Amino acid sequence: MSDPTADPAALPADGLAEELAEEALARDAADPLAQLREHFVLDPATVYLDGNSLGALPKAVEGRLADVVSREWGRLQIRSWEESGWWTMPERVGALVAPLIGAAPGQVVVSDSTSVNVLKAVVGAVRIARQDDPVRDELLVDAATFPTDGYIAGSAARLTGCTLRALAPEDVPAAVGPRTAAVLLNHVDYRTGALHDLPALTAAVHAAGALAVWDLCHSAGALPVGVDAHGVDFAVGCTYKFLNGGPGAPAFLYVRDGLQERFDSPLPGWNSHADPFAMAPDYEPANGAVRGRVGTPDILSMAALETALGVWEGVRIEDVRAKSLALTDFFLRCVAAHGPAASAGGSVVGSAGGGLSVRSVTPVEHARRGSQISLLCDPAERAEPVMRELGARGVVGDFRRPGVLRFGFTPLYTSFQDVERAARVLGQVTGGTR
Numbered sequence: 113m114s115d116p117t118a119d120p121a122a123l124p125a126d127g128l129a130e131e132l133a134e135e136a137l138a139r140d141a142a143d144p145l146a147q148l149r150e151h152f153v154l155d156p157a158t159v160y161l162d163g164n165s166l167g168a169l170p171k172a173v174e175g176r177l178a179d180v181v182s183r184e185w186g187r188l189q190i191r192s193w194e195e196s197g198w199w200t201m202p203e204r205v206g207a208l209v210a211p212l213i214g215a216a217p218g219q220v221v222v223s224d225s226t227s228v229n230v231l232k233a234v235v236g237a238v239r240i241a242r243q244d245d246p247v248r249d250e251l252l253v254d255a256a257t258f259p260t261d262g263y264i265a266g267s268a269a270r271l272t273g274c275t276l277r278a279l280a281p282e283d284v285p286a287a288v289g290p291r292t293a294a295v296l297l298n299h300v301d302y303r304t305g306a307l308h309d310l311p312a313l314t315a316a317v318h319a320a321g322a323l324a325v326w327d328l329c330h331s332a333g334a335l336p337v338g339v340d341a342h343g344v345d346f347a348v349g350c351t352y353k354f355l356n357g358g359p360g361a362p363a364f365l366y367v368r369d370g371l372q373e374r375f376d377s378p379l380p381g382w383n384s385h386a387d388p389f390a391m392a393p394d395y396e397p398a399n400g401a402v403r404g405r406v407g408t409p410d411i412l413s414m415a416a417l418e419t420a421l422g423v424w425e426g427v428r429i430e431d432v433r434a435k436s437l438a439l440t441d442f443f444l445r446c447v448a449a450h451g452p453a454a455s456a457g458g459s460v461v462g463s464a465g466g467g468l469s470v471r472s473v474t475p476v477e478h479a480r481r482g483s484q485i486s487l488l489c490d491p492a493e494r495a496e497p498v499m500r501e502l503g504a505r506g507v508v509g510d511f512r513r514p515g516v517l518r519f520g521f522t523p524l525y526t527s528f529q530d531v532e533r534a535a536r537v538l539g540q541v542t543g544g545t546r
């Protein structure tokens with residue numbers, strides 16, 4: 113078997129494709145997480161590399177939803193708020209997400225969408241920063257952020273009277289200062305798959321006396337986050353990507369223990385009231401993670417998510433990370449092997465017939481890589497038809513303008529054979545394969 117850490121350009125050309133196929137088989141046979149794939153509904157004819165957008169369906173979800181619909185809703189009806197534990201689901205499901213992001217109990221609630229939780233977290237953070245120091249009137253945001261975070265940060269700035277400044281995450285330590293109230297950053301960049309240095313950036317934000325809000329959409333369930341260990345103040349994230357909760361599954365909100373009593377949510381709905389059924393005219397916030405709730409939870413989606421999270425029982429996020437890095441390393445090697453490959457600036461470049469080349473824009477260093485590989489096509493206009501053709505040949509990734517092919521790797525169900533096949537088909541589609 114080839115050395116998995118070998119430089120792709122240094123591998124022998126002859127028989128390389130066969131070697132990689134054999135290596136994939138051997139690595140799947142040795143993979144300690146391999147049996148988890150059995151928990152998912154997967155089409156054997158398709159390689160699914162889009163779990164960074166919508167995770168695959170865990171098999172147990174269908175039965176759970178059938179039961180929630182027919183028994184809990186159909187027969188128990190309104191009694192289910194108590195008898196089926198519907199009312200406390202946001203905290204209960206939050207407690208299942210907590211260990212996956214390194215949070216001790218009582219700090220995570222599952223509720224609403226990530227977009228909505230960004231508003232709660234950013235406004236909440238600015239309000240706390242202002243309690244300590246009213247002069248703080250600046251909000252910093254990752255310039256390359258997923259758009260919803262930028263739009264909502266803009267609204268949060270208007271609501272709180274802050275100015276909003278967009279900048280690259282690596283420029284935060286130099287930019288954050290005595291006027292900064294809060295900084296909103298993405299742990300993993302949705303387009304490039306770059307992993308930002310959460311511990312160092314959080315420390316830099318704190319050194320300036322500001323609060324750090326992290327969007328964990330592309331890291332929760334893909335790698336260890338360590339929110340408690342690194343002193344993160346607020347965090348939000350999707351549950352329909354690497355946590356496989358299903359389309360539109362409710363998002364999570366983390367509020368650090370030490371800030372919970374001071375968290376003044378901009379969306380103080382009746383579900384976060386200390387005594388919701390008092391139906392009191394005045395708002396009195398509940399304590400703990402419940403304070404992040406707003407209105408009636410979406411029980412069907414929440415039930416799907418709760419069951420989906422059952423797959424994680426006994427799974428260590430460190431093992432998931434190790435497999436994720438092995439999968440992405442292997443993909444880069446296979447992509448290089450299936451197109452005439454060269455190494456350029458540390459990134460794999462495959463250039464193929466018809467003047468098409470692909471270049472990885474995902475950092476090579478493990479410490480800077482999430483669980484996806486993004487290949488930039490040159491010319492960019494070829495990316496969309498390439499992804500369409502990949503889909504037609506049973507390889508599902510996605511495309512982001514201007515010319516990025518995104519491939520997401522979910523260690524719970526992605527195999528090394530999936531990776532090898534995807535790269536081989538990509539080579540065929542781009543015209544560079546052996």
Ligand SMILES: Cc1ncc(COP(=O)(O)O)c(C=O)c1O
Pocket residue numbers: 225226227228258260261298302327329330350363
């Ligand atoms: C980084 C990031 N933040 C937020 C979102 C979206 O959140 P919502 O579920 O509210 O659409 C996504 C993906 O859709 C995302 O990738």
Ligand SMILES: Nc1c(O)cccc1C(=O)C[C@H](N)C(=O)O
Pocket residue numbers: 164165166258302303
């Ligand atoms: N949430 C999505 C949706 O409702 C439709 C299509 C895609 C999505 C996504 O999750 C996109 C994803 N956040 C991204 O990284 O691009």
